[in-house]
Amino acid sequence: MSVLLLRLAGPLQAWGSTSRFTQRQTEIAPTKSGVIGLLAAARGLRRTDPLTDLLGLDFAVRVDQPGQILRDFQVARPLDGGDSMPLTNRYYLSDAAFLAAIGGDSELLDGLHEAVRRPQFPLYLGRRSCPPVAPITLGVHPGTVAEVLGDWPWQAAKRLRQRAALTVSLEVLSDAPPGSEVTETFQDEPVSFDPAHRQYGWRPVVRTWVAAPNPDGRPPVAAAMASGGPEQADHDPLAWL
Template structure:
């Protein structure tokens, strides 16, 4: 198997799997339907086009920087000045960074990688109001989704990396392999994006954790205390 890696970062992201009517929620991490939609847009597929090539792809996402939940209270009016549209609460993830992994055939992934680099349609992170920070694609790599997400460097902002230790545990949400203990199910497996008959299937998800190195991190307190007085992380009580 080969894996296409995408770094999904931007001021705002919104990955809804169960939004209805005036409450537009977001999941804590990118959904499979959202990422497949991004790839479909990159290839120039329209909403009414079949997703045949993309439906068999495996999916996993690592939460490198969870960000903060943001609520936006919105009201809209039609251009003719008529009655107002219903009031809505829209939720976003602010200042988040994710590492999404798509597993499949190498030839197909190479084509998707090229499409993301030169997209036919604009790409966005769940909603049109959420443009991504480039570059998005990190290329195609050999191995499984679990292996690649375990080995790839931490993608969080430097200020966050410097506030942690020399290793950091990161949560991973991925398609549950056969026989695995299922953590949860999400209705985010895309079948059709056609507005007239939009369809999503249920997907079994497993949550795991990986520990990745953090070269920008701080050494453990005991190690810094031994450096003596004047050290930047010196703890005076360590001498007592």
């Protein structure tokens, strides 16, 4: 198996799986349907086009920088100045960064990598108001989704990496393998993006943790001091000797 890695980072992101009407929620991490939609846009697929070979891909996302939930209160009026539209609350993730891993056939993933590099449609992080801050794709790599997410360096902001240890523990949300213990279930398995008949199946998810390398990190004692004090590591005043 091969894995396509995507770095999803920007000032704002929004990955809704249960949004309805005037309440536009966001999950705490990118959804599978959102990332599959991003790949479909990169390939130039219309919403009414079949997803076909994108439906069987494995998916996992590593939370490198959780960010913060931001609420945007919006009101709209029609162009003719008539009655105002319903008030809406739109929620976003602010200052977040994620590493998404898509596992599948290497030939298919190579094509998706090239499509993301030169997308047919503009790519967004969930909503059109959420552009990425840098090129998204990190290439195609051999191995399983879990292996690649455990080996790839931490993708948080440099100011955070420099204050942390040489290895950091990061949460991973992934497709639950058959027979595994499911942590939670989302209606997040895309079937069709057709506006007239959107379809999503239930997706079982398992939450795990991986130890990721941090090339910009510090030794444990220095990292604990930089992050706010000795409560995060055993205090040994003679350690530097």
